[in-house]
Amino acid sequence: MCGIVGLYLKNPKLKPKLGAMFKPMLIEMTNRGPDSAGVAIYRNPTKKSETKFSLAHDDANYDWKKIDVGLEKALKCDCSVKKIGNHCILVTNAKETSVIKLLKQHHPEVRVVGTGNTIEIFKETGLPANVYEKFHLDDASGTHIIGHTRMATESAVTTAGSHPFATGADLCLVHNGSLSNHNRLRETLRKEGMEFQTENDTEVAAAYMTHKLRTGSTLKQALESSLTDLDGFFTFLVGTGDGFAVVRDPIACKHAVMAETDDWVAMATEYRAIAHLPGADKAKIWEPEPSKVYSWGGNA
Amino acid sequence: MNELDLKKEGIRGINSKLQTLPKNTNEKHWVVTNPMGQHSIAVGLDGPLQIDIKGHVGFYCGGMNKESEITIHGHAGVGTAENMMSGIVWVKGNSSESAGATGNGGLLVIDGDASSRCGISMKGIDIVVGGNVGHMSAFMGQRGNLVVCGDAGDALGDSIYEARLYVKGKVASLGADCIEKEMRAEHIADLERLLKAAKRKEKPSEFKRYGSARKLYNFSVDHADAY
Numbered sequence: 001m002c003g004i005v006g007l008y009l010k011n012p013k014l015k016p017k018l019g020a021m022f023k024p025m026l027i028e029m030t031n032r033g034p035d036s037a038g039v040a041i042y043r044n045p046t047k048k049s050e051t052k053f054s055l056a057h058d059d060a061n062y063d064w065k066k067i068d069v070g071l072e073k074a075l076k077c078d079c080s081v082k083k084i085g086n087h088c089i090l091v092t093n094a095k096e097t098s099v100i101k102l103l104k105q106h107h108p109e110v111r112v113v114g115t116g117n118t119i120e121i122f123k124e125t126g127l128p129a130n131v132y133e134k135f136h137l138d139d140a141s142g143t144h145i146i147g148h149t150r151m152a153t154e155s156a157v158t159t160a161g162s163h164p165f166a167t168g169a170d171l172c173l174v175h176n177g178s179l180s181n182h183n184r185l186r187e188t189l190r191k192e193g194m195e196f197q198t199e200n201d202t203e204v205a206a207a208y209m210t211h212k213l214r215t216g217s218t219l220k221q222a223l224e225s226s227l228t229d230l231d232g233f234f235t236f237l238v239g240t241g242d243g244f245a246v247v248r249d250p251i252a253c254k255h256a257v258m259a260e261t262d263d264w265v266a267m268a269t270e271y272r273a274i275a276h277l278p279g280a281d282k283a284k285i286w287e288p289e290p291s292k293v294y295s296w297g298g299n300a
Numbered sequence: 301m302n303e304l305d306l307k308k309e310g311i312r313g314i315n316s317k318l319q320t321l322p323k324n325t326n327e328k329h330w331v332v333t334n335p336m337g338q339h340s341i342a343v344g345l346d347g348p349l350q351i352d353i354k355g356h357v358g359f360y361c362g363g364m365n366k367e368s369e370i371t372i373h374g375h376a377g378v379g380t381a382e383n384m385m386s387g388i389v390w391v392k393g394n395s396s397e398s399a400g401a402t403g404n405g406g407l408l409v410i411d412g413d414a415s416s417r418c419g420i421s422m423k424g425i426d427i428v429v430g431g432n433v434g435h436m437s438a439f440m441g442q443r444g445n446l447v448v449c450g451d452a453g454d455a456l457g458d459s460i461y462e463a464r465l466y467v468k469g470k471v472a473s474l475g476a477d478c479i480e481k482e483m484r485a486e487h488i489a490d491l492e493r494l495l496k497a498a499k500r501k502e503k504p505s506e507f508k509r510y511g512s513a514r515k516l517y518n519f520s521v522d523h524a525d526a527y
Contacts, residue, residue, distance in 0.1 A: 272337030285375035287415040
């Protein structure tokens with residue numbers, strides 16, 4: 001099962017309503033995925049010289065100020081932290097790799113769930129409605145957002161196993177389906193230097209994309225090569241800095257439907273998630289074809 | 301005309317209302333509002349009702365239909381009119397995969413495109429698609445007609461039995477044991493009837509017919525590669 005949903009605003013006037021418009025979409029997919037939920041929202045771009053980190057910790061009362069002060073001291077940089085649920089958005093002008101190295105050394109219990117200039121990733125076990133509330137997304141504004149409701153089938157119900165998975169700067173992946181060659185592929189990618197936190201199949205797909213992008217592929221090329229290198233069933237929704245992309249495996253038995261109006265583009269596992277959007281009744285609606293990369297907002 | 305608001309009545313409320321109408325009811329025309337992409341709308345109907353669904357529906361709409369004429373004024377989700385016995389299901393928009401799956405009879409019309417596995421395992425249903433159908437359409441089709449006014453995707457009619465396939469546009473590829481066949485007078489008459497029933501303007505002469513080469517019916521070691 002699992003449900004995936006994405007909303008990209010074509011009309012900038014709707015930006016302040018992004019969180020409110022997306023909420024019923026995610027919640028409608030609860031019975032496809034009641035185990036955990038997550039979203040990647042694109043908002044509040046940082047300066048070019050800065051990097052935004054989405055960090056998570058199991059303890060909701062974790063003192064993020066410690067990290068703020070520690071980083072500023074160690075890396076002689078500027079930092080700001082904003083606690084949201086058991087996550088924190090850290091913005092800093094320090095080098096991304098230095099921050100990650102330092103966190104790994106001194107705060108190994110802190111998970112880096114996303115990095116970039118605009119992306120913020122929030123994910124947690126529990127019902128989608130609770131997750132949405134925990135991260136104060138109701139009144140969130142932004143340009144686009146993707147989400148996932150998970151019914152765990154091949155690995156444990158944990159926050160680390162929840163989607164979206166980051167795949168690079170401002171990039172993330174959500175997945176409906178199951179991969180059958182993820183163990184072999186994980187080993188291959190480990191040899192290439194990729195690191196893994198879970199036994200989850202989607203994490204492998206995300207690492208695969210990350211590796212492809214780091215080694216010179218464009219997003220479109222990475223998605224196209226995934227069609228031959230990944231075995232199994234999948235509909236992928238990939239969030240990018242300025243839009244999103246959709247691709248389905250060649251058999252295409254994991255549902256997907258797309259809708260477009262003058263104001264927005266939406267993708268969902270089932271149309272009922274889209275039905276809540278203003279103007280959905282008049283939208284152009286179709287099922288994306290297998291093995292074909294669809295993208296909005298450029299980049300792919 | 302009677303109205304049923306799905307938001308108010310819920311899916312079970314609507315279906316039990318329509319399923320329990322007496323066979324000889326005078327209340328034949330029902331309009332369903334606010335379908336909101338919900339699943340299994342107007343399934344299991346048994347009687348000559350006329351149902352108009354005002355909007356986009358989810359999965360399995362009109363499934364198992366007997367005698368009713370169901371019109372979906374919008375997009376239809378997965379498995380529309382699956383296992384239909386008789387009557388008509390008409391989709392005014394596009395349809396998702398597996399439309400008309402295992403249908404025994406009746407007519408399914410999709411004005412737009414129909415995605416993959418359209419008419420999978422069809423057993424006597426007639427399906428007319430105004431646009432394209434996706435891959436694996438009419439897979440293991442046993443009986444009935446699939447008319448495609450646009451193009452057909454890969455592996456059309458794979459492992460087909462006696463279903464008849466008519467395609468006006470391009471066929472990306474034919475599935476195992478599916479071949480192009482001669483268009484005889486009886487096929488032209490059939491096609492004419494179906495196009496007329498679906499209010500299509502295409503002419504039978506514009507179509508090609510595809511069907512079973514009947515070489516996979518029984519195991520033959522000579523065909524081992526084709527299984």
